[in-house]
Amino acid sequence: MVAGPGEVLDLIRHGHARTRGDLQEVTGLSRMTVAQRVDALLAASLIREAGSDRPSGGRRPTRLEFNLGHSVVVAATIDTTHSHIALTDLAGRILAEDSIDLAVVDGPEKVLHGITDSISSLLDRTGTPQARISGIGISVPGPVDPRTSRPSQPPIMPGWDAYPIVEFLHDTFPVPVLVENDANAMALGEHSEAFKDCSSLALVKISTGIGTGIVINGRVYQGIDGGAGDIGHVRLGDHPDVTCQCGARGCLAAVASGRAIAQKLSESGVEAYSGRDVGELLARGNVEALRLTHEAGRRIGEVMATVVCLINPGVLLIGGALASSSLLSGVRETLYPMSLPRATRNLDVRLATMGDKAGIIGMTRMVVDEVFDGKAVNARLNEPTAAP
Ligand SMILES: [Zn+2]
CATH class of the missing domain: 3.30.420.40 (ATPase, nucleotide binding domain)
Structure with missing residues (x-):
């Protein structure tokens, strides 16, 4: 297998490897290469060292964990009569949440403005800088075209057909934005x-x-x-x-x-x-x-x-x-x-x-799976300006 830092992160994140030794065994990489990959992930705060598996005696291999506090996710569920917005950690634990009474029939601009304002107030309330958002996931009560991420002739969302939700949110929050059907989320x-x-x-x-x-x-x-x-x-x-x-x-x-x-x-x-x-x-x-x-x-x-x-x-x-x-x-x-x-x-x-929490947790997981996927992480770590 090709095992860059991203693939190593995948193994740690999905629980297939918990120590440097596990990583050597699973990937077949040398000790030195594993050490380099792990160092790159530690430097980017994507993983953290978390004590050891054995409480006492002998050599104690350090346990490696996905850093659930690396960044935060914004998850929002748009329902027909209201929307629910939450700031979560990477495990989907809700850090702060809000609900707004805007109906989907009020149209995309009104609802999405409401959601944008709500995200800003959640960031303020928790003292979270906007730069800590790693991605936004938003669910809608209608079908979403997987190629364009836009609502696709949604029967109960007048005015939303093909509306560019991703681009709208990008104007304020330049991070990956995922849009998904509510039942899927x-x-x-x-x-x-x-x-x-x-x-x-x-x-x-x-x-x-x-x-x-x-x-x-x-x-x-x-x-x-x-x-x-x-x-x-x-x-x-x-x-x-x-x-x-x-x-x-x-x-x-x-x-x-x-x-x-x-x-x-x-x-x-x-x-x-x-x-x-x-x-x-x-x-x-x-x-x-x-x-x-x-x-x-x-x-x-x-x-x-x-x-x-x-x-x-x-x-x-x-x-x-x-x-x-x-x-x-x-x-x-x-x-x-x-x-x-x-x-x-x-x-x-x-x-x-x-x-109501199911949609929030589902959107968080979708965002984490996309943003911290091995290939995406490799691409980011290879960028000369990659931020830690
Ligand atoms: Zn019908």
Whole structure:
């Protein structure tokens, strides 16, 4: 293998080598070359020496660790009614956070200005210089084209199609900016925290809209156009007359999303507009909200049966504002009978565990994987002006 400092960092970061001796063994490099690589990483503060593996006696090889305090990441999740912004360390621990009530329908400029202001205030509040930001990750409630990092005809984000989010943030923060679909970010966040050993995980987010994130072998599967998992606009056969926000008729989102439930609740005299409102009614035990959510779960389970048969995941998580035991039981009622037994015999269908934090943790991990990837680190260390 080619083992520059970047590849050595990869080995340390992923726990494949913990000492200089391990590195020699894994890479086949000489002791002197390993020492040079390690020195370069120490000089750049990318790793740190952390005592030894053996508490007493004999020679004690120094343990090498990825320096989680090397820099900070900004992770933000844009939701239909609000955005959540956090400053995290490189392990995804939240150092400071903020939430702003701007709706995605207010348009990209207003929302992104709000996020930029919020990032500046988080930096001020924590006394963090802007130069310590190593990257920004931002999730949006719609598909993102993986080639351009721009929203790709997002059905519930009017005005955002092909909007240059990366360039907008670059004007204020000249660091790598990643944009990802919200369900993908949440799926990756849940995977990092609780399901690291699962090689195939899916998360369906049911809030104002409906979307699915898929993590295969530790990486998000985006599809060719960023459309993988966008199940909200799959047409149901028996609802031809319900018009969806996307303009089509009979979409899953038109009958089973938070928006659809909120509309039905409003018609029956209970005030609700968004998935978040429905989530609050569920938490308060509103009987009609519980009933409609359970029924929505049954419709979502029908579509998820196809998803489960297609990718055969080990874990299927139900997340988003509507995630609740009524939704989960509805999904289970249709998913199991409509799927092949082989696709579900090792399937764990359960509620997501992290709530709003999943998207933040997922975006942090995506940024860290990109910015501290071996090749990226080699390129930076080879620049004559490479800063430590
Ligand atoms: Zn639709």
